[in-house]
Amino acid sequence: MTTPFDDLMAHARETAALEQVAGRLGWDQETVMPRGAAAQRSEEMAAMEGVLHARRTDPRVGDWLAALETDTLTAEDLAQVRLIRRAFDRATRVPARLSAEIARVTSRAQGIWAEARAADDFDAFAPTLAEVVSLKREEGAALSNGGDVYDAMLQDYEPGITGNELDALFGRLRPRLVALREAVLARPPAPALTGVFDEAAQMRLSRKVAGVFGYDMKRGRVDKAVHPFSSGSGQDVRITTRTAPTDPFNRLYSTIHEVGHAAYEQNVDPRYLLTPLGSGVSMGVHESQSRIYENQLGRSRAFLGWLWSEMRDAFGDLGLADEDSLYAAANGVHRGYIRTEADEVQYNLHILLRTDLERALISREIEVSDLEEAWNRRFEADFGYAVDRPSNGVLQDVHWSVGLFGYFPTYTLGNVYAGCLHGALRKAVPDLDAHLAAGDLAPATDWLRDKLQRHGGLREPLDTIAAATGEAPTEEPLLAYLETKFGALYGL
Template sequence: MTAYDDLMEFTRDTMALGQVAGRLGWDQETMMPRGAAPQRAEEMAAMESVLHARRIDSRVRDWLAEIDDASLDTVGQANMRHIRRSFERTCKVPAALAARIAKLTSAAQGIWAEARAADDFMAFAPTLAEVIMLKREEGQALAAGGDVYDAMLADYEPGTTGADLEAMFGTMRPVLSELRAAIRQAKPPEPLTGTFDEGAQMKLTRQLAKTFGYDMSRGRVDKAVHPFSSGSGLDVRITTRTNPVDPFNCFYSTIHEVGHAAYEQNIDAAYLLTPLGSGVSMGVHESQSRIYENQIGRSRAFTGWLFGQMKDAFGDFGVKDADAFYAIVNRVGDGYIRTEADELQYNLHVLLRFDLERALMAGDLQVSELEAAWNDRFEADFGYAVDRPSNGVLQDVHWSVGLFGYFPTYSLGNVYAGCLNEAMRKALPDLDADLAKGDTSAATAWLGANVQTHGGLYQPREVIERAAGQAPNEAPLLAYLKEKFGGIYGL
């Protein structure tokens, strides 16, 4: 065997262990007994110690020194790019620090959940301050004198900096604000009313998962407080949630997570348990969930089909026709929760978090000031005050588990989705006729062939540019939003 063969065999075992650690996280969110949290924190810390030791194993350094990347094919070179980058970054973080972060963030998740249930930010603030302290220490180690936030962002979107995002978001924000203001002057459609059996919601949501190509033989749908997708390759699981007065929360959370899961399921099988065997970045990942959920799932054509499915499941639920249903699905209204926000306002939620977490990491904002800063920014952006912490600073799990640098990838994913949707529509001129019949196969096949199958073969921006035929930019997304919501609200 060559040094490359030895390295890849070692890497497959490491990645398999990483999948086991991910399954522990999935269990913690779905089925773990509440009282098991302290033990799970110890288990997660132990697993992280094992993984960290493998990632900095001296044999990896020796193999990397021996391998001539130029002698490898395209796939081999891509594997080496990921392995070298991961090795170099991991070696910068002391093992003791990595274990402390893993242990703290596992425990912090439960503390955040209890504080959220009690609407008591100060019950979580000391733990969050400790998480930020450790994550800043990690970022300083990774940045090696550079920008700490950029070092964190690189874990989720390699090749993108905070300055890049600030420029992009700065272009988007006034356009979104202007469109939102115009819509607020128009008459909104009446909201959905009534109650919808949660068992029937879950039955229909599993049908929707299959409609969007989710392979249930390699996955499952469960319920969790915060919907997510977990795993890759042959075991990719999703969660959703139900609300008896808001079935759209269930249905579109499911479609969103299926977008993530389909990406993982559709990666070339030859890349299984290799660095290429998972999504290349969180921005590209989010592009799949958002295009599934919004450009496909909330389109006039598809909502016409979904209207019929809901009538079959729930009977007459008070919406007169498919056009009214389309308007209700895409209704722009007041709300506090990012995951429940409409397409137009969603990015304003993300931009708020992006600015606040950059300030936290830079030390320009203290945890003791965070709740007030959140509330002030929210009122400025949305025009009304946050009523309680669970609808504000405590609504997201991300900071409790140390995911700083993650939030901006949500809006970057929207930008990528805008570029992909423009290209997909050009390639599939009859797409709406298929969607009107509940047939998403042409759309999902196009995305599978042009984005998903590549896994980590290319760099994130390269994936989008190859598929869309242009460098990623915000213009297609903004044009799409103007056309869609301008039509619904008669602007």
């Protein structure tokens, strides 16, 4: 005879398996789905969401939770229960009709956004975005139960964080980031790669680099997409990247970034497969893995010494004199509009802009009809020059089209967490640079796997970082790292 816990976990595993199927539909839509299939796919996504919502709100889940004998459960069992209870409580607040409609509209909106972006026509996307915002406001109101709507939305991505805590953190980050940006941009610009770089050679090198960073291609694959992403968990974790013929860094670093996400999912303890503990604990912690892979490791002087030879073998002349020039080019700070191409100094300023705008949208301080003007005004105030076209501004990110309100701030949280992890990693592996210079990422990725990735959702986000580093996370390690690195690069 099974126990309530056995029944609860069996139900959770089947739900997780169906969620993976739904995720595969999303991956297909972004990579190989025929353009003419968009309307049908939106119906398929809505139908799948209806099935998932019914499972997530199944009254038996409440009955099993109520019948649990918690004194017989292990610490891991209790962590499973904590996450199941949280998900059940949230799912039961959202009507099935609303959940399915959000899936339907956001699936359709994704294609409309992509076409509007290609045409540089925000007006073509605005009515659909208004639908998405209206639905997400309704969902947020249901989740908040009378509290702050944006705070409720944040819990889907970073459980435990509040808008006020973000305000305080961002308020501490902004002055030093702005000061560093201004100081760096007052110096002579960094050298740059020149030439046209064969796309097939870019793909071969990006696949090799993915393997160097520990990505298991037997349980994954690399494809192209407009907006790079990682999808799946456990034994099927896929990534996408993109190509810029004159900028191989674009592909290389988007690949390394997504490998950080994918490695987290691939390295979770196999015992947690298809359970609530079987994925990354939060998007902030997830982002810490992609950012430390991409930046503190992938853009380090030591690793770029190894990459210099690999790029010369792949492309021939790079238009640069030596390894030091490649390091400077890979870390160049320059004017630009695109978040995903932003350097480490300016990246978080992009996130602060988006977070403030989406909070204003959700709270009705602004409407979608005001969004493009609000974006352009804020960008010019923060970066000192005007947005030239919508694809470089309000249309550049996919997130709002698919309803990911509350997601953007986790990028900066991930950078903060990565700063903390990098400091702890350097202490644990004092000869790290020697390994990086040899193209040996194993000491770093093994440490991250053992200290953080294998635990999946076992601990809450802040506890996950504290357990890995031995200290509560703060923004200071990130700021010190940025000021030291870019101060040396630009002679500040």
